[in-house]
Structures are given as structure tokens and as C-alpha cells.
Amino acid sequence: MHGSPRSGEVPRATLALKSSFTIGLPAWRGSTQSRAVWAGNSKGVCDTKNVHAADFWLSGLFRVLRALLISLSESHFLRTLAEESSLGRRVSTRFVAGTEIEDVLRATELINQKGATVSIDNLGENVSQAEQARASAQIYHSLLDTLSSRGLQANISLKLTHMGLDVDEALAYQLVSGLVAKAATLKNFVRVDMEGSAYTQRTLDFVRQMHRVPGHQGAVGTVIQSYLYRSENDVKNLVAAGIRIRLCKGAYKEPPEIAFQRKADVDANYVQLMKILLTSGIFHGLATHDERIINQAKRFATQQKIGPESFEFQMLHGIRRDLQQRLVHQGWRMRVYIPFGTEWYPYFMRRLAERPANVFFMLRNLLRA
Numbered sequence: 001m002h003g004s005p006r007s008g009e010v011p012r013a014t015l016a017l018k019s020s021f022t023i024g025l026p027a028w029r030g031s032t033q034s035r036a037v038w039a040g041n042s043k044g045v046c047d048t049k050n051v052h053a054a055d056f057w058l059s060g061l062f063r064v065l066r067a068l069l070i071s072l073s074e075s076h077f078l079r080t081l082a083e084e085s086s087l088g089r090r091v092s093t094r095f096v097a098g099t100e101i102e103d104v105l106r107a108t109e110l111i112n113q114k115g116a117t118v119s120i121d122n123l124g125e126n127v128s129q130a131e132q133a134r135a136s137a138q139i140y141h142s143l144l145d146t147l148s149s150r151g152l153q154a155n156i157s158l159k160l161t162h163m164g165l166d167v168d169e170a171l172a173y174q175l176v177s178g179l180v181a182k183a184a185t186l187k188n189f190v191r192v193d194m195e196g197s198a199y200t201q202r203t204l205d206f207v208r209q210m211h212r213v214p215g216h217q218g219a220v221g222t223v224i225q226s227y228l229y230r231s232e233n234d235v236k237n238l239v240a241a242g243i244r245i246r247l248c249k250g251a252y253k254e255p256p257e258i259a260f261q262r263k264a265d266v267d268a269n270y271v272q273l274m275k276i277l278l279t280s281g282i283f284h285g286l287a288t289h290d291e292r293i294i295n296q297a298k299r300f301a302t303q304q305k306i307g308p309e310s311f312e313f314q315m316l317h318g319i320r321r322d323l324q325q326r327l328v329h330q331g332w333r334m335r336v337y338i339p340f341g342t343e344w345y346p347y348f349m350r351r352l353a354e355r356p357a358n359v360f361f362m363l364r365n366l367l368r369a
């Protein structure tokens, strides 16, 4: 969605780290040939045993790296250190639009000019003081006003723990409710992001309660993660209540008792849930950069005669810009999630964890700088 479609992205041709390792699982997307190169002997002859050993070794390495990155994303010490350093801020621009409201508004305008809509996230989560929550809500109020006055095509995404859920649930409800009421008046929309599983039920209860308030219908929705076993039930319940859903795979580390661990299972569940959403008659968002799943969704929609105006694809700022643009050109709806703000560290670390190869490219770029 930007001038140079793939600038700033990890070069996909890079062989060794091409594995798009997600959800803590081996996810070789490389061809048999590329796998053979990895394990090829000095004569260039493929050795299948070595291929499997290399796969096994690498997937193990990425699994450990992913777990490490997610646990580092929760470190308060590293968060403070990173967010206060100029080097950290420079690195964060890989996934974050900037620190100021004007930065994200500029990015939104550019994306709109390219034919896509936006969801703006004022970064921050797990606040420990009511004042922080109030300040964040105030930023969202200003955003909603400015989006409306400048005619920008964007809604807002927020996290309940940023609105003070851990501090005072009643306050969080009051703050989010105020934002949903304003969004409803401005014919805009508030998306409540989904956080780790400790918050799943509370988030769903919260959104359902908010959606029941007269005038709020259609102005608030939430997110479902396909890695959770419970998601099929949650999707059915939300759809029955007419609530808009963003479907994603899930960005946190969840245990096998509650979540699929194999990428193939997470993906299969995504496709199954996607079909429920597309046939529900409600406008939902399919949030993924997974081209295979996106192609399945396009095929399914076409077969079922579900028009492109009935749902949207969603992707993150700075990831697969080429694909974002291609979908727009093909006539599909595309929404780009753009985060901004000073509290970028946990968000940034989760993006690294989704694709540990990003760590190596980030380090390489830092060394070059």
C-alpha cells in the first residue's frame, strides 16, 4: 500500500530464514528444492535424512526463539529500556507508524489514497493506573473527531487492558462505552482487540454487554483467534448476537490445554471459521497475511456468490504490502491496521515472534546502519 510495495519488508527470497514460522510450529513453505539446498551435501545431492534433520533442528530453534520473544515481550525492564531509547524507536518503525497522532493520520491518508481503509491502534496495554487509561481514551476521542473532520476512512482498535480493565473494570466499561457512543454518532466503529487467554471471556462478555446498549449495534465488534479450541463456539454466539468479528490466528503463547499447537490445525480452524463468518450475512474482517488462506477465502466467496462488499481482508501495517495492494486492485476490500504511539515494545516483539526471521534481518539492518 505504499510507493515501493515491499520496501522495509523481509526479503522473501532469502533462503535460510524463509520459514514463516508461526504459532510456534514448523512451517516450511519453501520448495523441496530449497529444503534440499539446506541439507545438500558437497556434491549438491539431496540427502533426505539431512533435510529432515535440518527441518527438525530449525523448527526447534524457531520454536524456542518464538517462546523467548513472547516472554521478552512481557518484560517491564526491557520495555522501559527499549521504549526510551532512540535506537529502539528507530527499529520500531518497521511495524509502527510513529509516536504522534499526526504520524498515524499521515499514514492513514496514504493508505486511503491507495484504496484501502484503516484501523488505528493507539499502542499500549496492561496499564496499572486509571490516569493512563483515561489519557488513552482521550486520544481515541480526538482520533474519532479528527477522522471525521478530515473525512478519513478509518476506525479504531483498542485493547481493554489499555482502557484499565486490570485497574477498575467499571472505569474500563465507562471509557469504552463513551468511545462506542461517539463512534455510533459519527457512523464509525470500535474494534476491541483480543489479548491473551486470561482475557478472552472477559473481552467477549464486555463486548456483548456493550453491543446490547441501544444505539451501539454495529458500532462495536471484537476479535476471534483460530488457535483457541473454544473459538468455534464463540464465533457462533457472536454471530447469533449480530456482532462483527475480526478473525485472526492469534498472537500469544497459549498452552495445549486450550489451543492448537500445530500450525496446520490453527490454519484449518481458521478456514472453517472463515466459512461460518462469510455465510453469516454480517460484515466481518479476515485478518491474515497467509496468501493460501486468502486465496481459499476468495474462492469460497466467489463460489457462494458472496460479493466483495460483504467482508474485508485485514493486514498489519508494514507486512505484505504487495499483497495488500494486489487485493485492492482485484476489487476486494482491504483494511490496514496501523499502530502508533510510544508504547510500541510488546506489539513489536509479538511481530518478531510471528516471524523470528525478522530478528535476523533487524539485526543485520542495525549493523549496517
Ligand SMILES: Cc1cc2nc3c(=O)[nH]c(=O)nc-3n(C[C@H](O)[C@H](O)[C@H](O)COP(=O)(O)OP(=O)(O)OC[C@H]3O[C@@H](n4cnc5c(N)ncnc54)[C@H](O)[C@@H]3O)c2cc1C
Pocket: 010, 020, 021, 022, 023, 192, 193, 194, 195, 223, 225, 248, 249, 250, 251, 252, 287, 288, 289, 290, 291, 314, 315, 316, 319, 320, 336, 337, 350, 351, 352, 354, 355, 358
Ligand atoms: C489486522 C490484524 C489484526 C490483528 N489483531 C489481533 C488481535 O486482536 N489479537 C491477536 O491475538 N492477534 C491479532 N493479530 C495477529 C494475528 O493473530 C497473527 O499473529 C498474525 O496476523 C500472523 O498470522 P498470519 O495470519 O498472518 O499467518 P502466518 O501463517 O503467521 O503468516 C503468513 C505469512 O504472512 C507473513 N507474515 C506474518 N506475520 C509476519 C510478521 N510479523 N512479519 C513479516 N511477515 C509476516 C509471512 O509472509 C508469512 O508467511 C492481528 C493480525 C492482523 C493482520
